[in-house]
Amino acid sequence: MTMSSCSKLYRSLAGGLMITLAATLYLAVPWSPAFAGQGQDIPDILKVGFSSRVFAETDTRDARVAMELWARELSRSMGLATTPKTIIFSNIKELRSALSKDELAIITLSAIDYLNIRDSVNLRPIIVASNNRGNAREQLLLVRKASGIRSLKGLRNKTIALLPPGKHQSSHIWLDVLLLRNGTRQTDGYFQKIQEATTASQAIMSLFFGKVDAAVVSRGAFETAKTLNPQLGHSLKIIVESRSLMGDITCIPLSISDTFGRTIESAALDLHKTTTGRQIFTLFQIDRVITFEPSYLKGLEDLLQERDRLMAKQAKTR
Secondary structure, eight states, X not given: OOHHHHHHHHHHTTTOHHHHHHHGGGTOOOOXXXXXOTTOOOOSSXXXXXXXXXXXTSOHHHHHHHHHXXXXXXXXXXXXOSOOEEEEEXXXXXXXXXXXXXXXXXXXXXXXXXXXXXXXXXXXXXXXXXXXXXXXXXXXXXXXXXXXXXSGGGGTTOEEEEOOTTTOXXXXXXXXXXXXXXXXXXXXXXXXXXXXXXXXXXXXXXXXXXXSSEEEXXXXXXXXXXXXXXXXXXXXXXXXXXXXXXXXXXXXXXXXXXXXXXXXXXXXXXXXXXXXXXXXXXXXXXXXXXXXXXXXXXXXXXXXXXXXXXXXXXXXXX
């Protein structure tokens, strides 16, 4: 993997939970029979899974190389002599199948994917990165102050910049819900043009320079951009904002012992206290790791429920 591809990978993984798990190897204690729960044997090979949606903006080959490197070190630190197996699942069906066969010890996936399968698989969320929940995860619909646009209605037949739906699915769903509230079903028919931006910074600057009429980015991305360029705060304004829509989440199967789960969680929560941990968090733009709380999913849960309700209502009127 080249230096440029590594840099691209790091940027795309910023705030992702998979890196925080990788970092726990610096604090993890060696694997011992104490981590085998209720008759569960110690695995010969540590199997770590990731949803491809987590790597939506990264070359899969680069992602696999990076993940295999840290999984190998994690396995070694746990006292396993064999090479670990890193699996990147291309779809939910594959992931669901692996979980049903108890083939994974750790899995990182998007919060949306988790909500879609949680009733049919035995998974327990354990940790999230601090910047994957809270105000930083609110989605914003931005326009230029000088445009005179004050609401979504003012954007009909205008241009808008959106981030790729693979990694930023929640922002697309939120925009769909905004349109559904106004009686519109599809974004393609509402906007004159949808411009896909590779990064939030690109979307914000396209709006700033008048290349598009609006942009959807997270509050965290907008606040960072304003810190680097205060003029953005004077030129751009928020006309609609969402509730916090959680990002990626790390889970363990219920078949994994509580002791093993607590070990992973404890190591991650203390990571910011070490020099190595702080360096890793700085590299991947993560403040710290926090324990998962069900309330973190509330905004996303309500959004999905509203989308389904509005789509069903609209279908009845057609």
